[in-house]
Structure formats: structure tokens, C-alpha cells
Amino acid sequence: xxxxxxxxxxxxxxxxxxxxxxxxxxxxxxxxxxxxxxxxxxxxxxxxxxxxxxxxxxxxxxxxxxxxxxxxxxxxxxxxxxxxxxxxxxxxxxxxxxxxxxxxxxxxxxxxxxxxxxxxxxxxxxxxxxxxxxxxxxxxxxxxxxxxxxxxxxxxxxxxxxxx
Amino acid sequence: xxxxxxxxxxxxxxxxxxxxxxxxxxxxxxxxxxxxxxxxxxxxxxxxxxxxxxxxxxxxxxxxxxxxxxxxxxxxxxxxxxxxxxxxxxxxxxxxxxxxxxxxxxxxxxxxxxxxxxxxxxxxxxxxxxxxxxxxxxxxxxxxxxxxxxxxxxxxxxxxxxxx
DNA sequence: GGCAGGTTACTCGGATAGCGATTGTCCGAGTTGATCTGG
DNA sequence: CCAGATCAACTCGGACAATCGCTATCCGAGTAACCTGCC
Numbered sequence: 143x144x145x146x147x148x149x150x151x152x153x154x155x156x157x158x159x160x161x162x163x164x165x166x167x168x169x170x171x172x173x174x175x176x177x178x179x180x181x182x183x184x185x186x187x188x189x190x191x192x193x194x195x196x197x198x199x200x201x202x203x204x205x206x207x208x209x210x211x212x213x214x215x216x217x218x219x220x221x222x223x224x225x226x227x228x229x230x231x232x233x234x235x236x237x238x239x240x241x242x243x244x245x246x247x248x249x250x251x252x253x254x255x256x257x258x259x260x261x262x263x264x265x266x267x268x269x270x271x272x273x274x275x276x277x278x279x280x281x282x283x284x285x286x287x288x289x290x291x292x293x294x295x296x297x298x299x300x301x302x303x304x305x306x
Numbered sequence: 307x308x309x310x311x312x313x314x315x316x317x318x319x320x321x322x323x324x325x326x327x328x329x330x331x332x333x334x335x336x337x338x339x340x341x342x343x344x345x346x347x348x349x350x351x352x353x354x355x356x357x358x359x360x361x362x363x364x365x366x367x368x369x370x371x372x373x374x375x376x377x378x379x380x381x382x383x384x385x386x387x388x389x390x391x392x393x394x395x396x397x398x399x400x401x402x403x404x405x406x407x408x409x410x411x412x413x414x415x416x417x418x419x420x421x422x423x424x425x426x427x428x429x430x431x432x433x434x435x436x437x438x439x440x441x442x443x444x445x446x447x448x449x450x451x452x453x454x455x456x457x458x459x460x461x462x463x464x465x466x467x468x469x470x
Numbered sequence: 471g472g473c474a475g476g477t478t479a480c481t482c483g484g485a486t487a488g489c490g491a492t493t494g495t496c497c498g499a500g501t502t503g504a505t506c507t508g509g
Numbered sequence: 510c511c512a513g514a515t516c517a518a519c520t521c522g523g524a525c526a527a528t529c530g531c532t533a534t535c536c537g538a539g540t541a542a543c544c545t546g547c548c
Contacts (some may be wrong), residue, residue, distance in 0.1 A: 144395045144531055151418045152399055167481065176402040181533050187483065199481045200541035208449040216421055229307045235316055236449070238340040253444035254315045257380055261432035268425035280417035285400070291407040308492055331520065346496050351522065362503035363520045 146185040146223045149177060153186060154194065155221060156209040160297050165197075165204030184224055187243065192222035207273045211278060217269040231260035310349040310387045313341060317350060318383060319441045322375040324461050329361075329368030338460065349387060356386035356469035375442060394422040445448065 153171055160166050168186050172179035186205055189195040196208040207214065232255035238247060282290070317335055332350050336343035354358040359370040373377065383447055395421035401409060403417050448455070 144397065145397065146398060146531085147394065147422070148399060148418060155418070165481095169481090174403045174405070175399045176406075177399065178533060180535075183482070184484095184533090190482090197482060198541090199483095199539060202542070203479095203481045205482090216418075216425070230311065231307070231309065233309065234342065235312060235339045236433060236453075239338045240465070241338070241453050241460050242340075243430075243450060243453050247450045247452070248448075249446045250440070253441050253448065254312060254319070254380075255438040256309070256444075257313075257433070261380070262430050264432040265425050265429035268420070268428040269545080272421040272425075277421070279419050280420075284409045284414045285418065286407060288411070289400075289405050289407050294404075298404050303486045310492085329520095333520090342494060344496075346522095347521075348494090354521090360501090361521060362538095363500060363522095365519050366503070367520045368502080369521090 143175050143224065145246075146188075147220050149175070149182055150189055150219050150223050151216065151274075151277065153182070153205075154207065154211075154274050155191070155281060156194070156293075156297075157205060157273050158278050159208050159293075160206075165202065165206045166297075167219060171201035171205065174293075188221065188222050192218060194218055195221055207274075211274040214274045215270045216272045217266050220269055221266075228259060229262055230255065232258075307377055307388065311384055313436075314349050314353055314383050315380065315441065317346070318353070318371065318375075318379075319445060320457075320461075321359070321369060321371050321454070322438050322442050323445075323457075325369075326452060329366070329370045330461075335369065338457075353383065356382060357365075358382055358386060371438075372461050375438040378401055378438045379434045380436045381430050382442075384433055389393050392423060394419065396422075400463035407423075445464050 152175060154169065156174060159164060168183040169179045171186070172182045175182075185197060186197070189255065190197045190205070190208075193208055194214055197203070197205055212252045232252055234245070234248075234252060236252055237248065316339060320335065320338060321330060332347040333343045336346045339346075349360060350361070354361045354369070355395075357372055358378055359366070360371045361369050389457075396416055398409070398416060399408065400413065400416055411468070
């Protein structure tokens with residue numbers, strides 16, 4: 143699995159606690175996590191296409207949550223980044239080889255594929271149980287107070303005050 | 307996910323229904339599915355390393371199940387091919403950036419990682435519910451009788467009788 | 471003081487290279503079965 | 510006819526290239542704020 147999921151999940155968490163009404167530029171978000179700015183923005187763009195984030199161009203623009211944090215699940219984020227397609231790809235190898243028949247002869251899907259896809263669905267169902275709001279709540283409980291205050295201050299200060 | 311899992315699962319299924327006591331060479335198994343022989347053998351070797359298959363060299367050698375089909379789960383096969391490591395890799399990006407603290411300040415694991423890993427565990431648990439015996443039972447029920455008979459005949463005939 | 475227009479700077483989105491992992495291939499080491507010879 | 514040694518062929522395992530997707534980057538199109546000048 144690509145690391146884009148991790149970046150996207152953390153970015154959504156930060157946007158959930160960022161001051162409401164003010165968009166956060168991708169470059170600033172990347173600075174917060176010390177990530178490659180252009181690459182993070184690629185993933186943020188995927189989240190926008192999925193309807194999870196809203197992007198506003200121009201000065202004072204940036205990214206913001208398109209919906210309440212309670213309604214955004216990890217499943218949506220993963221599917222926005224990794225794609226909605228199945229992870230296991232069935233190539234119907236049972237139809238190949240000297241004993242294989244034509245595709246019409248197989249009314250049901252391959253048992254291997256069904257089992258793999260059922261497991262994937264269990265995975266997606268588990269991901270659906272966690273929302274961005276849950277992640278924020280966990281962070282509020284477990285992240286050291288010092289970082290929480292530093293993050294709050296950093297999010298409030300203007301974009302160019304950080305240096306020295 | 308790589309296609310090796312699909313090949314490995316189907317190969318195990320065939321070995322489960324193959325005549326007991328006779329090993330099946332990798333090249334012949336590849337012929338059955340019209341797969342690249344050398345590449346399939348690479349995956350079969352991983353299954354051997356995992357203790358799922360037993361390989362015997364020399365004439366009349368080949369691969370065979372190392373344990374009863376009821377005791378081999380899809381989880382074992384997937385982990386043998388794709389590795390036992392976590393699919394989601396947490397890089398602790400919360401520790402990075404201007405607000406990050408030293409690693410000692412974080413007693414618990416990142417919430418994102420915990421949620422992702424919990425979902426993975428649900429996935430693995432679902433995979434563990436399906437055994438090779440289950441896959442064989444499904445195939446016996448759903449695969450066309452014609453192919454089942456052809457496959458049985460093909461498995462019984464000697465390695466060089468197939469051509470013309 | 472209020473407003474319109476132009477300028478400017480900032481934002482995002484898509485097209486463009488680099489690298490690692492999966493895919494695919496090959497050859498050598500080892501082992502077993504068959505064969506041939508001698509008794 | 511039987512035992513033993515030799516031979517040969519078949520097997521697997523690991524080392525070696527090619528291709529695809531993730532990683533990382535840059536530049537252009539578009540937009541909203543800002544500043545200036547005028548009424």
C-alpha cells in the first residue's frame with residue numbers, strides 16, 4: 143500500500159482541527175508534516191475529486207473539509223487514494239489450460255476470488271467504522287499536550303511568521 | 307496485490323484433489339493453468355518455505371501439500387506470498403514537522419496506524435476462515451462437471467501423453 | 471469616503487522524470503529412478 | 510535370476526533482466542485579494 147493513505151488521513155485530521163472558515167494551503171500542510179509539497183498536493187487533489195475536501199484557488203485559498211468530520215470515514219480516504227477497484231484481481235485462470243472451457247460455462251464467480259473479495263469487504267467495513275472525528279478524538283486524548291498547543295499556535299499564526 | 311496469490315491458491319486447490327502419494331511437478335502444474343512455469347515455481351517455492359507445500363527433487367518428484375487441506379488457510383497462503391509484514395506502513399509523520407517532539411514523548415501508537423492495522427487484522431481473520439478444503443468443496447459444487455472430469459483425467463495421465 | 475479597474479501574487483491541477491517492486495527468465499546443484507554389468 | 514554400481518534424466522532452488530506502478534517534481538491556467546486612481 144502506498145504511503146499516500148497515511149498522508150491523506152493525517153491531513154484530513156489536521157484540517158478537522160484547523161480554524162473553521164479558513165482554508166489551509168497544500169504547501170503549508172506539507173510544511174506541517176515535513177512532506178514533499180507537490181506530492182502531498184497530488185493526494186489532496188484525489189481527495190477533492192472524491193468529494194472529501196474542497197479546494198479554493200487564489201490568495202487565502204487552500205484545502206478544507208467538504209463535510210463534517212463525523213461523516214468522513216477512513217474507507218472513503220483509502221478508496222480515494224488507492225482506487226475503488228478490488229485489490230485482488232481475478233484473471234480467471236481456471237478457464238485457461240488444457241481443461242478449461244469457454245467463459246459461458248461458468249455461471250458463478252471463482253471461489254478463490256469470492257473468498258478474497260469477502261475478506262476485502264471485511265477490511266473495508268472495518269475502515270468504515272473509523273471516522274476523522276474518531277481520529278481527532280484519539281489524538282486529543284493521546285498526543286502530548288505540548289504538541290497539541292504547538293500545533294494550535296502554528297495553525298493560528300500567519301503563513302510567513304514561522305521563520306526565525 | 308500481486309497475482310502470485312491467485313496462482314498459489316489455485317495450485318494448492320489442484321494439489322488437494324491430485325492423486326494422493328504422487329507429487330506434481332511445477333512445470334506440469336504450470337501447464338494445467340497455462341502459466342509461466344518458472345514464475346509459478348518461484349511462488350511454489352515460497353509456499354514450501356512457509357511449510358505449506360513439500361517439494362521432492364528428482365524423477366517422480368514435484369510438489370504436494372505438506373498438511374491436510376483442512377488445515378491450510380488462505381491467510382497462510384497470502385502471507386507466504388505477500389509477506390507477513392503489515393500492508394500499511396506507519397512512518398510516524400506526526401513526529402515530523404515544526405510541532406513534532408522526540409519519539410519518547412509518544413507512549414501509544416498513532417491512531418491512524420491502529421485503525422488501519424485493525425482493519426488489516428479483520429481482513430486476515432476473514433482469510434483465515436477459508437481453507438483449501440473449502441475451496442475444493444466450492445469447486446466440486448460449482449465448476450462444470452465436464453471440466454472436473456477432464457481435470458481428473460489430465461491429472462491421472464502420464465506427463466507426456468497430452469500432446470496430439 | 472466609496473468605487474471601479476488593473477495589477478499582482480497566490481492557489482490548485484495536470485503533464486513530466488526517477489526508482490523500487492512485481493513479473494518473467496535462465497542456468498546450476500542435487501536427487502532419484504532406470505539401466506547395464508557381473509556374479 | 511539377482512545385486513551392485515554407473516549413468517542419465519528429471520526435479521527444485523537461487524541468481525539475473527524487463528516492465529509497471531508508486532514516488533517525486535515542475536510548470537501553466539485560473540482566481541481572488543490588493544492597490545491605485547478617480548469620482
